[in-house]
Amino acid sequence: MKNLSMKIVSFLKHKSLKFNLILLFLSIEFSTSVAQNYSSVLPFFQDTALLNIKIMAPFESIISDDCKNPQNFQGSLIYFENGNERIIPVELKKRGKFRCNQENCSFPPLFIKFDKKKVKGSVFEGLNKIKLVNCCKIEDKKYETYVLKEYLVYQFFRQLSDTSFATRLLKVTYINSNQPENSMTRFAFVIEDDDDMAKRLNAKVIKASLVSTKDTDSSQRLLVEMFQYMIGNTDVSIPQSHNVKILITNPHQPLLVVPYDFDWSRMVNPPYAKPALEGKIKAQRQFLGECYSDTLLLSTARIFQKKKQNLLNTLRLFPYLSSKERKVMEEHLIYFYKNLDNQKTFFEIFKAPCHQ
Template sequence: MKRYLYLVAFGAWVCSHVHGHASTPKDTAKVEKKANFGPLFKNDDVIKLRIVTNIKALQKDRGASPSNHWAELYYARKKKGDLKIPIKLKVRGNFRKAAKNCIFPPLLLDLPQKKDKNSIFERQNRLKLVTHCQSEEYIFNEYLVYRMYNLITNYSFRARIAQVTYEDSAGLQKPVISYAFLLEDEDDMAKRNKAKDYTIKQIPMPRIDSLQMATVAVFEYMIGNTDWSVPYLHNIKLLAPKGGKYPIPVPYDFDHSGIVEAKYAQPAEQLELASVRERLYRGLTYPPALLQQVFARFKAAKPEIYALYQNNPHLKPGYVKRTLRYLDDFYSIIDNPKDVKRLLIYGGGKPQAAGVVIKGLN
């Protein structure tokens, strides 16, 4: 796999002005009562979907400007039978869109404005569908990363696992059944957090909300992910909070993280890492008090984070064991001031690599 990186060195790491505010998962409950975001992401039960479309035409449409494809979405209801919703599908993504990388591309679901009020898709208009790429295991592995970050902060995308049957409307291919997960719409995530979209690029990390930026950087370190960039908005969404002065970062696309264990994931050569399982902190140098505030969030969420893996029946025992050990290593680091100083402040001996800005992949 060839990866194209556009690199820029940071001029300085030290953030001289600390700014930010906290948002914990409990805060969202107040907002949810006032604003109805629909039932889709209110629980984590696996939902069963059926998508009928021209599969061959959809899979071939992986160019720079994919077209919309008409489709029918069927949602299996327990009592009233399947609910049919006419939708439009579009191939999306970057790395996973390429046929050489993924068997089935990720999709964007465009739902009609008017839908059955009793539908699970009530108030949902656009949804990303993260489909099976090379292995169905990666779906659950990446889905749980989103769930982990939900436990850390409300400034995160919600996700829901689905078992999807893909049927070819042309009748040329046999139905394919695979797991996938639906991802919360960007606008809905912003509204849920009383914020708006912030699309200006080339915003350096020192100008981002310090508490939330540190939270993102520590989380990316926790999961072994270096495939992100704030200035280039690569796998990072920025929000403009209501009444807030500084943008808030929200990470997404975690398939290249070490914790997911995707075989295709490779670190950039410039980062000098042996594999994506090797962690590298790529955030700013924050004051110890701020880092301790961030660490406290992760420590408080630790039991629930471990439970995500221990209680998931879809994960292989070997993967659960390796993942819990990987998380143990992270927690032992943030519990040790010397390790924090060595790995998160001094970059583990690779400060130049840690300061590399990655624009993105082709």
């Protein structure tokens, strides 16, 4: 029987993704892990207030660590709660690809891991692991702008869909434990853990190097693709699972697509983005979707149109970005909505894949 099972597994590896998904559901205790109701995010992410924290850790060692096999480093997270200083032990680890490399960014994004028992009763209660997005070049204060812009882009997509990552804005003071007199304070934000996000949606994250878009939910996929067009992001690929997470809710339902990593988008526009994003707002904006029906395109456009004022208010009321930068981001949004409102332009853009 064992040899037969191995042969079945070997056979299925060469078949379609759907066969692999069926195998996945046969091999995991799915009903146990997602039976709970995770309809809302953890309290930490429900609170939208800016959170001030300090992180003390051996940052020199963390920065110089290997990106391919990063180690865990002990650190302390310090914050004030009800007027009292609270210190929580944490583990820190480098993450990412491009931004992890010191040749690209002097300070990497990090994983922060908590001991659930030690955060009980704190603002971090319920969290096990979160992703911290830092300034690429922490020594240059202007890089805060790109962190704040990317945070807003996450907020925009969150307004459009619950099938998205929750985020929270932080002001972090980084203290090198080897030289505690040297510290630096910058804006950063944290992203909901992959598994927490999936549990909230009664789903599982699957890892697949190649995904057939036919196996994904077409309505939700188009929402993601239209959003990527809105922000001017081409650093994404659903078939290659690049900068998207693929979720499965049950073997009889289509897969869901959750986007992340928006820093190379035209709307964020950091200096390290490749190719360099220069020129007018409409430049380097491309719809990377497939050929969709007019009905689906129009119904998806209506989702964006209904949320237009919400997106603009989210941007206009954001106090941490300069008025100049907010204006640039707003110009991107206005340009996108003009394209939605002009039927001829709308179909020229979003029906283009049908003519290729």
